[in-house]
Structure formats: structure tokens, C-alpha cells
Amino acid sequence: MDVYEESPGVYFENLGHVTLSHMAWTIIVYVPLHTVDDEASHLEKYVQYIDKTCSRMFVRNWSACSHFGDIMAHKLRQIRTTRQLLVDIVQTKEENRR
Numbered sequence: 785m786d787v788y789e790e791s792p793g794v795y796f797e798n799l800g801h802v803t804l805s806h807m808a809w810t811i812i813v814y815v816p817l818h819t820v821d822d823e824a825s826h827l828e829k830y831v832q833y834i835d836k837t838c839s840r841m842f843v844r845n846w847s848a849c850s851h852f853g854d855i856m857a858h859k860l861r862q863i864r865t866t867r868q869l870l871v872d873i874v875q876t877k878e879e880n881r882r
Contacts, residue, residue: 815870
């Protein structure tokens with residue numbers, strides 16, 4: 785084992801010669817969209833429940849209730865947009881393979 789003084793803490797063990805080769809890698813990523821769909825569906829039901837609960841309250845201008853629907857609508861749009869991007873990417877890759 786050789787110790788390099790100019791780089792303390794880094795050690796080099798000579799195992800042989802290094803050769804460079806050109807390789808092409810294919811990366812496969814699995815995204816279970818059914819899980820995303822299920823969670824988004826549960827989230828939509830929860831938003832509806834909270835909205836009904838807030839509408840029954842006497843003080844509607846309570847800050848959590850007054851902004852909850854807008855915030856959650858924005859978040860749900862983000863989830864749907866992200867999901868659609870994933871679907872578009874997968875469909876594009878599938879079309880290119882054929």
C-alpha cells in the first residue's frame with residue numbers, strides 16, 4: 785500500500801494496470817404509478833373531507849381553513865402533472881423502441 789503525502793487520508797493499493805473501455809449502460813427505473821394514483825385519490829378524498837368540515841364551522845375565515853383548499857388544489861395539480869410527465873416519458877421510450 786502506497787501513502788500519498790500530498791493527499792492525507794487517501795491510500796492507493798496497486799492492483800494492476802487500468803484500461804479504459806467504452807460502454808453503453810441502460811438504466812431501468814420502475815415507478816409504480818398505481819401507488820401514486822391511489823395516494824392521490826386518498827388525498828383528494830381527504831381534501832373534500834376537510835373542505836366539508838371547514839364549511840360547517842362558524843368561523844370560515846380561520847386561516848387554515850381559508851387557505852387549505854387553494855394550497856391542496858395546487859399540490860394535487862403538481863402530483864397530476866408529475867404523473868403525466870412520467871407517463872409521457874414512458875410512452876415516448878416505448879414508441880422509440882418499436
